[in-house]
Amino acid sequence: xxxxxxxxxxxxxxxxxxxxxxxxxxxxxxxxxxxxxxxxxxxxxxxxxxxxxxxxxxxxxxxxxxxxxxxxxxxxxxxxxxxxxxxxxxxxxxxxxxxxxxxxxxxxxxxxxxxxxxxxxxxxxxxxxxxxxxx
Amino acid sequence: xxxxxxxxxxxxxxxxxxxxxxxxxxxxxxxxxxxxxxxxxxxxxxxxxxxxxxxxxxxxxxxxxxxxxxxxxxxxxxxxxxxxxxxx
Numbered sequence: 513x514x515x516x517x518x519x520x521x522x523x524x525x526x527x528x529x530x531x532x533x534x535x536x537x538x539x540x541x542x543x544x545x546x547x548x549x550x551x552x553x554x555x556x557x558x559x560x561x562x563x564x565x566x567x568x569x570x571x572x573x574x575x576x577x578x579x580x581x582x583x584x585x586x587x588x589x590x591x592x593x594x595x596x597x598x599x600x601x602x603x604x605x606x607x608x609x610x611x612x613x614x615x616x617x618x619x620x621x622x623x624x625x626x627x628x629x630x631x632x633x634x635x636x637x638x639x640x641x642x643x644x645x646x647x
Numbered sequence: 648x649x650x651x652x653x654x655x656x657x658x659x660x661x662x663x664x665x666x667x668x669x670x671x672x673x674x675x676x677x678x679x680x681x682x683x684x685x686x687x688x689x690x691x692x693x694x695x696x697x698x699x700x701x702x703x704x705x706x707x708x709x710x711x712x713x714x715x716x717x718x719x720x721x722x723x724x725x726x727x728x729x730x731x732x733x734x735x
Contacts (some may be wrong), residue, residue: 513654513655514651514731515731517651518727525727528724529723530725531720532727532729533729534728535705535707535730535731537732538733542733543709544711546710548710555715556731557705557707557709557715558707558708558709559705559707564703568696568730569695570730574682577681600732601730601731602691602695602730603730603732604730605727605730606727606728606729607728608702608717608725608726609725610721611721612704612721613699613702614696614697614698614700614701614702615725617695617696619692620692621683626651626652626655627651628650628651628652630650636725
């Protein structure tokens with residue numbers, strides 16, 4: 513649902529001179545299939561072994577009992593991610609300005625709560641206004 | 648189209664009703680609630696990078712095996728980075 517929501521704002525994001533990228537621990541054969549299936553117009557990048565998620569300090573380890581639950585319903589994280597330690601990124605959406613500074617950060621341990629795409633657009637609009645004032 | 652959070656809320660309600668197509672057992676739902684509570688408890692989300700921090704740079708492969716460099720993206724303008732745990 514996060515990806516569909518991002519797709520919904522992608523053309524406006526591009527109009528504002530910005531870009532969306534999605535980072536996932538999933539291996540490329542899965543990102544390729546997902547990209548095709550959802551027909552999204554932004555890149556889905558493989559954050560192999562969660563190296564970047566770790567630098568953003570978003571990692572957590574899936575508790576044993578949840579591992580068993582997911583495995584029992586057919587999810588095989590170790591296969592999708594080449595990730596035997598069952599680590600995952602917390603759901604997060606960041607806006608980074610041209611200088612590389614984080615201007616918006618929405619991080620939630622509860623993956624059923626996500627920031628609204630319209631909030632992200634508002635941040636980008638504000639950045640654009642500010643850039644124009646400086647120029 | 649309803650906003651993202653109300654669609655997520657609807658999905659959660661449907662999932663937790665135990666009805667098809669998800670047929671979630673009460674036990675599974677309780678397990679997931681426990682995990683969410685445990686994740687929130689240590690304030691994990693508060694440790695993540697926040698507004699004002701410098702974003703780490705990255706060079707990663709996209710779905711077409713083309714390497715994408717965050718520095719190249721930022722030269723063109725702001726970047727929205729979404730961390731997604733997977734399609735499952």
